Amino acid sequence: MTELAAHLAAFDRLARPGPWNYSRAHHHDGGVHGFHLVFGSMVHGDEVGSLPAMVRVLQELADGTRTYGGRATFFVGNPEAGREGQRFLESDLNRVFMDNPPDTHEGRRARLLRPILDTADVFLDLHQTIEPTRHAFYIFPFQEQGWLWARALGTTPMWVTRHPGTAFTTGAMCADEYVRALGRPGITIELSEKGFGHGGEDRAYQAITAALALADAVDAGTTTLRAAAEAQPELTFLETVHRERFVDDTLALRPGIVNFDTVRAGDVVSADGTPELVVPKDGMILFPKYPPRVDGTYKRPLPGEIYRVVAPLQGHPLELYADADR
Numbered sequence: 001m002t003e004l005a006a007h008l009a010a011f012d013r014l015a016r017p018g019p020w021n022y023s024r025a026h027h028h029d030g031g032v033h034g035f036h037l038v039f040g041s042m043v044h045g046d047e048v049g050s051l052p053a054m055v056r057v058l059q060e061l062a063d064g065t066r067t068y069g070g071r072a073t074f075f076v077g078n079p080e081a082g083r084e085g086q087r088f089l090e091s092d093l094n095r096v097f098m099d100n101p102p103d104t105h106e107g108r109r110a111r112l113l114r115p116i117l118d119t120a121d122v123f124l125d126l127h128q129t130i131e132p133t134r135h136a137f138y139i140f141p142f143q144e145q146g147w148l149w150a151r152a153l154g155t156t157p158m159w160v161t162r163h164p165g166t167a168f169t170t171g172a173m174c175a176d177e178y179v180r181a182l183g184r185p186g187i188t189i190e191l192s193e194k195g196f197g198h199g200g201e202d203r204a205y206q207a208i209t210a211a212l213a214l215a216d217a218v219d220a221g222t223t224t225l226r227a228a229a230e231a232q233p234e235l236t237f238l239e240t241v242h243r244e245r246f247v248d249d250t251l252a253l254r255p256g257i258v259n260f261d262t263v264r265a266g267d268v269v270s271a272d273g274t275p276e277l278v279v280p281k282d283g284m285i286l287f288p289k290y291p292p293r294v295d296g297t298y299k300r301p302l303p304g305e306i307y308r309v310v311a312p313l314q315g316h317p318l319e320l321y322a323d324a325d326r
C-alpha cells in the first residue's frame with residue numbers, strides 16, 4: 001500500500017459524513033455551538049501533505065483527546081486524481097465551483113462539495129506548491145475577516161494577496177472564492193512543497209487545531225477574533241507585480257528556482273539556449289513552472305504563467321483597498 005493509500009484508508013475508517021452526500025467527508029458536531037469550520041485537503045489531487053494532519057485530528061476527536069464544541073467538516077477533495085499522482089483528472093477542481101460546473105469528474109465533485117461550503121462560517125483550503133518553497137503562505141484576495149482569521153491562526157506570516165475586486169479567473173470559481181462570495185472567510189494556505197515530508201503535515205495540523213481552538217474561545221467569550229488577531233504579529237502583505245505568460249514550448253526557466261527566491265529587475269531567469277526571460281521588477285519569484293516534457297513538448301495543458309513576481313505592498317490593504325466593498 002502506498003503512503004497515500006494508507007492515509008486515505010485511515011481517513012475512511014474515521015470519517016462519518018453525517019449530513020453530507022459525499023463519503024470522503026467527516027462531519028463533527030460538538031453540540032455546544034453551531035460555528036461551522038470547514039477544512040479542505042487535496043482539492044488538487046497531488047497536494048497530499050495535509051491529509052495525515054486531518055487524519056490525526058479526526059483520530060483525536062474520535063478518542064476524546066481533542067474536543068471542539070462547534071461543527072467541523074473535513075473533506076478530501078480529489079483523492080481519485082491523487083491516486084494517479086495528478087493535479088486533476090478532467091478539469092481543475094479548484095476552478096469549477098460555479099453554478100453550472102462541467103460534466104467532468106471534478107465538476108460532479110464540486111456539486112457534492114458545494115453544500116458543505118454553503119454553510120461554512122470559515123473555510124480553510126489546504127494546498128501545497130509544485131516546486132520547493134522558502135515560506136508557507138496564505139494566498140487569497142484581501143478580505144477583512146479573512147485577514148483577522150489568517151493573522152490569528154499564525155500559520156505563516158506571509159500573505160500573497162490582491163485587491164478583492166479582481167477575480168482569480170473569469171469564468172471559473174475556486175473553492176475559497178465560492179465561500180468569500182457568500183460573505184465568509186475563504187482562506188487558502190500553501191503549506192509547503194507538495195507531497196509528504198516537506199513540513200506540510202505539521203503546518204496543516206497547526207492551522208486546523210488553531211482554528212478549532214479559536215472558534216471555541218470566541219464562543220466561550222474568552223477572546224474575540226480581533227483580540228486573537230492582534231495577539232499575533234501583523235502579516236507581511238505581498239502582491240503580484242508581474243506575470244510571465246507561458247506562451248509556447250520554447251520557454252524554459254533555468255533549473256533550481258524555488259518559490260520566494262529574491263530577484264532584481266534585469267535578472268535573467270531563463271535556461272541557457274532558450275528565449276531570454278528578463279525579470280522586469282524587483283521582488284520574489286512565485287510559482288516557477290517546470291512542466292515535464294515529452295519529445296521536447298510540454299505536457300498539456302500548458303500553465304498560464306511560467307513564473308510570477310511578488311513584492312511587498314506599500315501600505316496596509318485596509319487603506320490601499322479601502323475603495324473595495326468588503
Ligand SMILES: [Zn+2]
Nearest residue numbers: 044047127128
Ligand atoms: Zn493547489
